[in-house]
Amino acid sequence: MCEQSYSRFLTPGFKPFDPLWLARETERIVCDGDKRKYTAFYATGVYAGIATGYIVGCCLRCYYCWTGFERDFPEFFGHFYGPEEAMRRIEETARRYEVNKARISGGEPTLCRRHLLSLPEAFQETDLKLFILETNGILFGADRSYVRAIGRFERVHVRVSLKAGTPEGFTARTGAVPEAFELPFRAVEALLNEGVSFHVAAMTDPRIMPARERKALIERLTEIDAVVAANLEEEICDPYETTLVRMAAYGIDPAEFFGLRKKSSPDAGHPGGL
Amino acid sequence: MLAILEACEEEGEDLPFAIILEGLREFGISSEAVLDELEAKYGDMPPRVAISMMLRDPSWRDAILRASKAYLKELLEG
Numbered sequence: 001m002c003e004q005s006y007s008r009f010l011t012p013g014f015k016p017f018d019p020l021w022l023a024r025e026t027e028r029i030v031c032d033g034d035k036r037k038y039t040a041f042y043a044t045g046v047y048a049g050i051a052t053g054y055i056v057g058c059c060l061r062c063y064y065c066w067t068g069f070e071r072d073f074p075e076f077f078g079h080f081y082g083p084e085e086a087m088r089r090i091e092e093t094a095r096r097y098e099v100n101k102a103r104i105s106g107g108e109p110t111l112c113r114r115h116l117l118s119l120p121e122a123f124q125e126t127d128l129k130l131f132i133l134e135t136n137g138i139l140f141g142a143d144r145s146y147v148r149a150i151g152r153f154e155r156v157h158v159r160v161s162l163k164a165g166t167p168e169g170f171t172a173r174t175g176a177v178p179e180a181f182e183l184p185f186r187a188v189e190a191l192l193n194e195g196v197s198f199h200v201a202a203m204t205d206p207r208i209m210p211a212r213e214r215k216a217l218i219e220r221l222t223e224i225d226a227v228v229a230a231n232l233e234e235e236i237c238d239p240y241e242t243t244l245v246r247m248a249a250y251g252i253d254p255a256e257f258f259g260l261r262k263k264s265s266p267d268a269g270h271p272g273g274l
Numbered sequence: 275m276l277a278i279l280e281a282c283e284e285e286g287e288d289l290p291f292a293i294i295l296e297g298l299r300e301f302g303i304s305s306e307a308v309l310d311e312l313e314a315k316y317g318d319m320p321p322r323v324a325i326s327m328m329l330r331d332p333s334w335r336d337a338i339l340r341a342s343k344a345y346l347k348e349l350l351e352g
Contacts (some may be wrong), residue, residue, distance in 0.1 A: 219352060226346055231279070
């Protein structure tokens with residue numbers, strides 16, 4: 001049996017991986033009991049000001065991803081924090097910057113289940129108004145009981161970030177096998193059925209997702225629920241340093257992509273635009 | 275509600291919902307009382323979070339459902 005290697009950057013001709021396998025492998029690196037690796041605690045202007053715990057580790061490898069290189073090399077970054085200590089740091093950050101919302105970001109929060117399910121418990125002890133979980137929906141889609149467990153917490157809001165409207169687009173952008181395309185949609189259905197506060201975001205930037213695929217994605221969401229589809233947050237790709245490197249590794253010229261240099265040939269497209 | 279969904283598309287998540295409501299107030303869209311109520315309940319939330327919360331509020335649920343269907347028609351046909 002051929003052993004699968006740990007996926008880091010996507011490169012041309014990559015072999016698609018099973019994101020559930022990658023989740024387990026990443027958890028071996030970034031989880032330790034109920035502890036999880038974080039690299040920083042800070043506040044940022046998104047969501048009109050939010051305290052953020054910056055976590056390590058993801059189970060997808062999107063070529064446009066903005067997060068730091070700890071996504072690709074989680075062994076080299078971060079320190080372990082238990083849920084109470086992490087929430088204490090987040091709360092301190094919120095006070096220092098006078099914001100009333102909190103989130104964990106920079107990685108996939110649903111990795112390290114023991115840690116994640118204890119974080120909202122610690123959050124309930126704070127007087128912050130909202131705790132946002134930004135997820136790719138892979139693990140929530142694979143296990144309904146995980147969604148149910150999150151649904152019992154007050155003031156927790158989930159943001160599910162969809163990557164594609166077709167299995168082919170999903171694989172080309174995330175590196176994951178096309179069979180996993182359905183998982184984030186299953187997560188959306190589970191969040192809806194479990195009564196969790198959530199909304200859906202999608203990377204529908206036309207440089208990444210063709211118009212017909214965007215339409216397919218919105219239609220698919222509409223089949224699940226009209227309000228969920230209408231409340232879709234559409235994302236635009238920005239030229240973060242890590243995004244530029246990941247694009248270049250994948251064979252996309254970032255200068256062409258971001259319109260700073262003319263295309264070298266008429267069919268110089270992007271791998272995600274199938 | 276339709277105007278709120280349209281405004282959210284333009285403004286994104288980095289402004290509080292109160293700013294969206296302020297814009298609607300300036301253009302005279304919706305009544306002051308309605309906008310006051312929404313601002314008091316959800317004003318400091320991110321817009322998409324505010325809409326999600328309104329959906330769980332029985333007094334807003336039907337309005338959101340109707341507006342969502344109209345908005346989706348615009349989105350898919352536009």
